[in-house]
Amino acid sequence: MHYFLTRDTFLISDSHFGHEAVLSKEPSRLRSAFECGFKDFDSYSVYLWxxxxxxxxxxxxxxxxxxxxGYKILKKLNGTKTLIxxxxxxxxxxxxxxxxxWHVCSKLSLQIPERKLIKERLKARFGKECLKNIYLNAVVCDFEDERIMFSHFPVFNRKARDRFGAARDVLDETFKLARCSLNIHGHLHSRDSGNSFCINVSCERLxxxxxxxxxxxxxxKKRVDFYD
Known part of the structure; x- marks a missing residue:
C-alpha cells in the first residue's frame, strides 16, 4: 500500500485518547486543557484536532x-487518517x-527503490522472521530533498533493557541502510531524543x-521548537 503524503499532510503522535495514567506522567496535558477552559484533556485534544x-x-x-x-473518540476526528x-x-x-x-500501517513499509535489497540485508543480519515483528512499523519515503522514516519509536534512543529492542534494532539498521536523513517519530512525549536528525511529533511537543x-x-531546519 502507498501511503499518501504531501506538504499539507498533518502529523501528530501519542494522543492516548481515554488514557488516565498518562495525565499524571505528562502534567502539561491537563494544565493546558484547564487553561483553555476545558474540563478534560480528551475534549481539548479533539477540539484542537x-x-x-x-x-x-x-x-x-x-x-x-x-x-x-478512547475508541469512542476516533469517529469524532476530522480528516483522512493513517495510523502507524x-x-x-x-x-x-x-x-x-x-x-x-482510517488506514493502518502495521509493517515496515519501504517506499524507496532499494526496498528489496534492504529487506534482504535485514533478514541476513536479524533472521528471516525479523520483518514479522509486531512492533516493527514504519514508513520510509523520499520527500523533497529528504529521505524520511516515519515511525512511533525514535531511532538510536532507548533504555538499556528496552523490551522492544528486537524491533528497534531492525528499525535502527533500516534507517542506516536506507540512508535516511530524518526520523519523524513519537513515543517520547515531552522528552527529546537528543539526535539532530530526529523530530518528535508527540502531542506534547506540538x-x-x-x-x-x-x-x-x-x-x-531553523531549530525552533513548538514547545519553546
Whole structure:
C-alpha cells in the first residue's frame, strides 16, 4: 500500500485518547486543557484536532492512539487518517482498520527503490522472521530533498533493557541502510531524543495540535521548537 503524503499532510503522535495514567506522567496535558477552559484533556485534544483539520485534510498519527473507551473518540476526528502502529496500539489497531476514513500501517513499509535489497540485508543480519515483528512499523519515503522514516519509536534512543529492542534494532539498521536523513517519530512525549536528525511529533511537543509536514520541516531546519 502507498501511503499518501504531501506538504499539507498533518502529523501528530501519542494522543492516548481515554488514557488516565498518562495525565499524571505528562502534567502539561491537563494544565493546558484547564487553561483553555476545558474540563478534560480528551475534549481539548479533539477540539484542537478539528480546529486544524477539515474533513478533506490528511493526517498521519505516529502511534499510541487510544486506550479503553478512547475508541469512542476516533469517529469524532476530522480528516483522512493513517495510523502507524505504536507499541500501545497492539491488540487495538484491528478496530481502527474497520473505521471509515482510517488506514493502518502495521509493517515496515519501504517506499524507496532499494526496498528489496534492504529487506534482504535485514533478514541476513536479524533472521528471516525479523520483518514479522509486531512492533516493527514504519514508513520510509523520499520527500523533497529528504529521505524520511516515519515511525512511533525514535531511532538510536532507548533504555538499556528496552523490551522492544528486537524491533528497534531492525528499525535502527533500516534507517542506516536506507540512508535516511530524518526520523519523524513519537513515543517520547515531552522528552527529546537528543539526535539532530530526529523530530518528535508527540502531542506534547506540538502543543497538542496537529501540524503540517511543511511547518514541521521548516521549524526543524531553523531549530525552533513548538514547545519553546
Amino acid at each position: 478539528n480546529s486544524a483539520l477539515s474533513e478533506k485534510s490528511r493526517i498521519w498519527h505516529l502511534g499510541d492512539l487510544y486506550f479503553g473507551k 502502529v505504536g507499541n500501545n496500539d497492539i491488540g487495538k489497531f484491528e478496530y481502527v482498520k474497520g473505521l471509515k476514513s 502543543r497538542f495540535m496537529p501540524r503540517k509536514l511543511s511547518e514541521i520541516l521548516s521549524l526543524h
